[in-house]
Amino acid sequence: MKSVRSFFLTLAGLTMVAVAAVFTASIGLAMIGALAVLAFGHWLSAMIDSGATQQPARAYARYRARQREESMRVWNDGKGTIIDM
Template sequence: MQGIRSFFIAASGIAILAMAALFTASLTVAFIGVLAVISAARILTARLKPAPIPVKTRNQRDMRIWNDGKGTIIDL
């Protein structure tokens, strides 16, 4: 009787350990999948942003830049 009880306790311990390992592995795969989707979305949105257009003024002395506390003002 003692041998059967020991066998069932050992078998249930191994089963619980295997379930915990499977749960951890599935969470790891899900986390890697979410990170892959987020990385792909960031790469695609970076490509969709328009390129900035450089602006040249006629004369640098005519341009005034100041900050009024709400934001930077550039007067061309």
């Protein structure tokens, strides 16, 4: 009776280890799949963006100089608009 009981306890333990291994493997595969989808999206967006040529946008500013009659310098360096007052 003791050998039958120990056999079933060993079988239950091995079953629990197998279930834990399958669960861990499925979580790992899900993470790998999500990373693959994100990597593909990143690659695709890089391919789409590489075809377009970026040109600086013109920026204009109008203002009234209250005390000084200086002109304001505005330019765009391609990274952002710079306003020099």
